[in-house]
Structures are given as structure tokens and as C-alpha cells.
Amino acid sequence: MVSNLTGRLADPDHITTPAYWVQHIRQAVRFADGIHTLHTNDVRHYLELGPDPVLTALVNETTGGDATGTAVLRNGHPEPVTLLTAVARVHAAGAPAAGLTAHLGAPRTLPDLPTYPFQRERHWFTATAPGDVASAGLTATGHPLLTAEAELPDPGGLLLTGRVNATAPAWAADHAVFGTPVMPGVAFVDMLLHAAARTGCNRVEELTHHVFLALPERGALQLRVLVRPADDAGRRAFVVHTRPEDAPYGSDWTCHVTGTLTDAPAAADAPAADPAADAPWPPASAERLDTDGFYRRIADTGLGYGPVFQGMRAAWQDGDTLYAEVSLPSGTGPERYGVHPGLLDSALHPFLLATADGTDGAIHVPFSWSGVTLHATGAHALRVRMARPAPETVSLEVTDPSGAPVLTADSLVLRPVRPEQLEAARSDRDGALHEVVWHTVPAPSGAAAPGEGEKWALIGDGGDPVVAAASAVIGSAARTYPDVTALRAALRAGTARPETVVAR
Known part of the structure; x- marks a missing residue:
């Protein structure tokens, strides 16, 4: 003891x-x-x-x-x-x-296990693609997430749409952060590479994540990717929004990702084939990293990866450069993604493996990408070369097992996140059947009306709905100040001292 x-x-x-x-x-x-x-x-x-x-x-x-x-x-x-x-x-x-286990009521007999490997067979229905979107004036894209598109008239641009939740796409439940199903950052990269191809661009120049896309277990989110017209340099700005599908007209949309696409060539285009295809893989100087128990360990820190996202098979390190081999599990194909999100996310796991001993318990997730180019599609397995020029910055060179280029990224910055940062990503209702509604009630007959003069001070943003509602109820007896400093300055300037101060 x-x-x-x-x-x-x-x-x-x-x-x-x-x-x-x-x-x-x-x-x-x-x-x-x-x-x-x-x-x-x-x-x-x-x-x-x-x-x-x-x-x-x-x-x-x-x-x-x-x-x-x-x-x-x-x-x-x-x-x-x-x-x-x-x-x-x-x-x-x-x-x-x-x-x-002596007092848990467990069976006392131990059944014999079969002497042959388990033969697994999946019986769950696979969600089918939505019906004909042409009747709605849209064009089907064939992409698993962005299922429809509409070319916009003057001034131009492209709108791509989709619908997502915790069961669609089918692998959504295999990617959870602190217990919440979250759209992986690499899925946005794949969406924008698809958008780039549809608009005549060849690479994602910049992509910055702003808010997590938490996937609701009830209901669904409308997904919108807006690609704006090209500027004089050939760049197209884009923005990705979502909103609950049952939200009333005029409700706010949540911005998750912004950035630019470009048709300008990269500073050094990837070759059609690896000139060092005969070089040993991995390099002889690289030391093998221990991957046993990796996914169990990161699950304890808050990253819940299912089978589709447990793709790292081996990893090596040579100074500040990491090497890895990743693949999709048996029975999972690349579908019609540029690179399947489970496969591309696994390509980032060497960073988590190499930094696990030096972190403070926070989870590192993609924050911003630069210079992302897709060279080939349909990969089931990948080789990954990841250089770390800075502690939280990497560059990626991803090839197939023969050494042919699949995807390159000039720069990827990863940032640590904590559970409270997911709160901003969750829908206010998340499909709940109850909500909080304020109803106006008449004042008691004997209540005195607010007197003239500034007897109330409200501290908060005047654009905040709660502050605005309080100001409307109190009327002329209240003055709103943005913060305590502003209230103090008004008092020093001779404003009458309020009887009541309410802070948002």
C-alpha cells in the first residue's frame, strides 16, 4: 500500500x-x-x-x-x-x-479453437451511391465523397456537393479522434485533388485546415466544395463548408478548409519513373523502427484507428528522414479515390511513430499542406519517404512498390490538438430530438418598467445573439460595452455608474 x-x-x-x-x-x-x-x-x-x-x-x-x-x-x-x-x-x-475473473461469472469451460486460420466473410450491406442526380440539374462525378457537381455561371467556378455522416463513407467509424468520428485531413486533400482535375488544375498549391469535420451519428451533413474562377496567374481559390442537412434555410455554414489550386508546374516535376528504382529499399543506412503495438499505444492517447486506417506495415529511420511501407487491408480496394484516405492517412503514421516518445500526450494532425500533386491512382500499397526539415513539418514522396510516383507534397505542417478543440466541430444538435428555445413571456402585472438612465451595463459583443436579446429586453436602461476596459474608460469619462453589470 x-x-x-x-x-x-x-x-x-x-x-x-x-x-x-x-x-x-x-x-x-x-x-x-x-x-x-x-x-x-x-x-x-x-x-x-x-x-x-x-x-x-x-x-x-x-x-x-x-x-x-x-x-x-x-x-x-x-x-x-x-x-x-x-x-x-x-x-x-x-x-x-x-x-x-474468478467472480465474473465467466464460463468454466474453454472451447477449443480451430486449428486453421479464421475465414472472415463480411455480411454488412455496402451503402449504394445516390440515385440519378441529372434530374436535379447536376452532374454525377463518380467520386465517393463529392458525388455531384454544378458548373456555375457568371463569374464562373465549380460547386461540388456530397453528404457525409458517421456511416457514410463506410470507413468513417475507423477514424476517431478522442472518441469522435472525424473526417481525416487527407480526405480533404483527395477531394481537392479531384476538384483540381475537374477544373484543369494539376496540383493543390495551398490547403489549410480550420475546423475539424466531426461526423454525426444521427442525421447527416451537407458537404460543399466551392472552387472559384481562376485569377490572372491561373490560381483558383477554394473553400469547403458543411451544414446539417435538416438546418433551416439561412442557417450558418461551417468553414473547414480553404486554399488554392493551380495549373502552374511544380518547381521540380516528379519523373515518370523512379530513376533509382534499382536502389535498395529502404536505404542500407536506415534503422528499422518497432511498429509492434503502435496502434494500441496511440489508441490510448485518443486516436482510434479501425482496420482501414491501420495500414503501416513497416517503418525505418535515417536521421531526419523516415521510410515506411503501407497498404490497405484485405477486402478494401482503392475505389474511385485518387489515393484512398485510409492508405494516405497511414502514410503519415511514421511521423506519429517517430515522435511518440517526445510528445506531451497531444495528438498531431495535419494543419496545412503545400504543393500536393497526384501522379497516379488505384494504389493498394505504397512506399513512403518522409523528410522532417522541422519538428512539425514534413515533405512527402509516395510511390507504388515498383518506385513509380503516386503523390508528392512539398510541405505538410502538423499541429497538436486536444479534446476541447473538437467541441467547435460538433454540430449544435447532432441529430438530437430536443433543443433549447427561449420563449418570450409577459412581465408580471406589478413589475415596474425599467427606469430611464443607464442603470445596466452589458459587457459583450453587440453582435452576439444573447447580448442583443438582453439589450432588447432591458431597453434604454442599458448600455453595451465590448469589454471591461471600455466600461472603466466610460466611468472615468464621467458616465453614471450602473446599478447592475452583466458580462457574457
């Missing part, structure tokens, strides 16, 4: 005194010291007993990943499933589970 008061092994004579428990309430919990003490005493498996997993991540961070921590309860999850999953996880990490 370790004392939370001292962080050391508990002294039986000390912990049985009232003074100890008074100190235990009043003084700091020495959690990290306690974990270090347990680690020094060869404790490598931790079960968190609490209403939600809070300390498990701290255990993993404190031990540097040299321990297995898991929670036996999770809010919103069935308790038996969560408990058995936790026991299975620590048992798979080497802990004896016989004593843990």
Missing part, C-alpha cells in the same frame, strides 16, 4: 492515526511520487476504480508508457463489457487474470 500523503510505502503505525487522515484531507496528493514508488517496486499494471477514466492517462504519462493502465468504468458504456475489457487488456499485457 502506498500513501497518497507521502508518495511512499505506507507506515502501518502512521496511517492508523487521526492526525494522518487530517493531513490526508488538508495536504496535496502526491500522485506522481506514489506511481514512481509503485514503478520502483515492479508494478506494471494499473486498474482505475472510478466513475470515469481520469487517472489512467496520468499513469501512462508518469511511467513514460512503461506500464498498462486502464479503467474498469466508463460513462455511457455497459459495466460488464468495460470491466471485462479492462481485465483482458492487463492480461494481454502480462498480468495474471485468473484471480480477477
Whole structure:
């Protein structure tokens, strides 16, 4: 037993005194010291007993990943499933589970496993493409995400549309960040490469991510990609928006991605074939990286990858350059993507593998791309060469197994994200059947009307609907200030002191 008061092994004579428990309430919990003490005493498996997993991540961070921590309860999850999953996880990490499972009501007989490999057969229906869009005056594109397009009249441009949620596309549930299905950044790259081809451009010059596209489990989102007319230099600006399909007319759209397409040639176009196709792969100086358990480890940090996105088969490192081989799982084809999002996302996993030991628990995701060119389509497997000129910046050279170019990116900047940043991506309702609506009610008959003069001060953006509503209700008795500094300046200038101050 370790004392939370001292962080050391508990002294039986000390912990049985009232003074100890008074100190235990009043003084700091020495959690990290306690974990270090347990680690020094060869404790490598931790079960968190609490209403939600809070300390498990701290255990993993404190031990540097040299321990297995898991929670036996999770809010919103069935308790038996969560408990058995936790026991299975620590048992798979080497802990004896016989004593843990003795009272779980598990069957006492162990069925024999077949002596041959499992023969898997998928029986789920595959979502079909939407019906004929020509009757709506649109043109079918054949792209899995952007299913229809419309060429715009004066001043020109192209609008591509689609519909997405947590089940469409079929692989959406295989890419979750902090438990939320999220459209991977590489999917936007593929969409814009498709848009580039449709508008006569040959590369994505710049692409910047602004807000995560969280995929709702109920309902769906309308997806819009607007490509504007070309400027004098041949560049076409683009913007990607979404909005819930049941949103009323005039509702706001969420901007996820902006950037430019171009028909200008790259500074150094990729060759038609790899001139060093006979060179050894990977280079002899590259050291092989340990990929065993990689996807399990990053799942603990918040990246939930399903089979389609677990494509990294091997990885190597040579100084600041990373090499990898990635492929789609059996039964998954490239479809009509330029590069399947599961395959292209796997091409970025060497960065996560190489930086896993130096991160603070944040997840690195694509932030901005420059100079992305698609050279070939239909790849099932890829070779990846990733150079790191800066800690969070890489360049990509992606080829097929024969060395023929598939995709190149001059620069990709990755940024760390945390759970709270996903809140801005979620729809306000996300398909919920209930919503908050404010209804106007008449004032009591005996209530006095607001007096003249500025008796109220409202602090907040005048364009905020809540601030505007409060100002309308209070009327002339209120003045709105953008911040506290503005209110102080008004008071110093002689404005009457308000009786009530309300801050947004």
C-alpha cells in the first residue's frame, strides 16, 4: 500500500492515526511520487476504480508508457463489457487474470479453437451511391465523397456537393479522434485533388485546415466544395463548408478548409519513373523502427484507428528522414479515390511513430499542406519517404512498390490538438430530438418598467445573439460595452455608474 500523503510505502503505525487522515484531507496528493514508488517496486499494471477514466492517462504519462493502465468504468458504456475489457487488456499485457475473473461469472469451460486460420466473410450491406442526380440539374462525378457537381455561371467556378455522416463513407467509424468520428485531413486533400482535375488544375498549391469535420451519428451533413474562377496567374481559390442537412434555410455554414489550386508546374516535376528504382529499399543506412503495438499505444492517447486506417506495415529511420511501407487491408480496394484516405492517412503514421516518445500526450494532425500533386491512382500499397526539415513539418514522396510516383507534397505542417478543440466541430444538435428555445413571456402585472438612465451595463459583443436579446429586453436602461476596459474608460469619462453589470 502506498500513501497518497507521502508518495511512499505506507507506515502501518502512521496511517492508523487521526492526525494522518487530517493531513490526508488538508495536504496535496502526491500522485506522481506514489506511481514512481509503485514503478520502483515492479508494478506494471494499473486498474482505475472510478466513475470515469481520469487517472489512467496520468499513469501512462508518469511511467513514460512503461506500464498498462486502464479503467474498469466508463460513462455511457455497459459495466460488464468495460470491466471485462479492462481485465483482458492487463492480461494481454502480462498480468495474471485468473484471480480477477474468478467472480465474473465467466464460463468454466474453454472451447477449443480451430486449428486453421479464421475465414472472415463480411455480411454488412455496402451503402449504394445516390440515385440519378441529372434530374436535379447536376452532374454525377463518380467520386465517393463529392458525388455531384454544378458548373456555375457568371463569374464562373465549380460547386461540388456530397453528404457525409458517421456511416457514410463506410470507413468513417475507423477514424476517431478522442472518441469522435472525424473526417481525416487527407480526405480533404483527395477531394481537392479531384476538384483540381475537374477544373484543369494539376496540383493543390495551398490547403489549410480550420475546423475539424466531426461526423454525426444521427442525421447527416451537407458537404460543399466551392472552387472559384481562376485569377490572372491561373490560381483558383477554394473553400469547403458543411451544414446539417435538416438546418433551416439561412442557417450558418461551417468553414473547414480553404486554399488554392493551380495549373502552374511544380518547381521540380516528379519523373515518370523512379530513376533509382534499382536502389535498395529502404536505404542500407536506415534503422528499422518497432511498429509492434503502435496502434494500441496511440489508441490510448485518443486516436482510434479501425482496420482501414491501420495500414503501416513497416517503418525505418535515417536521421531526419523516415521510410515506411503501407497498404490497405484485405477486402478494401482503392475505389474511385485518387489515393484512398485510409492508405494516405497511414502514410503519415511514421511521423506519429517517430515522435511518440517526445510528445506531451497531444495528438498531431495535419494543419496545412503545400504543393500536393497526384501522379497516379488505384494504389493498394505504397512506399513512403518522409523528410522532417522541422519538428512539425514534413515533405512527402509516395510511390507504388515498383518506385513509380503516386503523390508528392512539398510541405505538410502538423499541429497538436486536444479534446476541447473538437467541441467547435460538433454540430449544435447532432441529430438530437430536443433543443433549447427561449420563449418570450409577459412581465408580471406589478413589475415596474425599467427606469430611464443607464442603470445596466452589458459587457459583450453587440453582435452576439444573447447580448442583443438582453439589450432588447432591458431597453434604454442599458448600455453595451465590448469589454471591461471600455466600461472603466466610460466611468472615468464621467458616465453614471450602473446599478447592475452583466458580462457574457
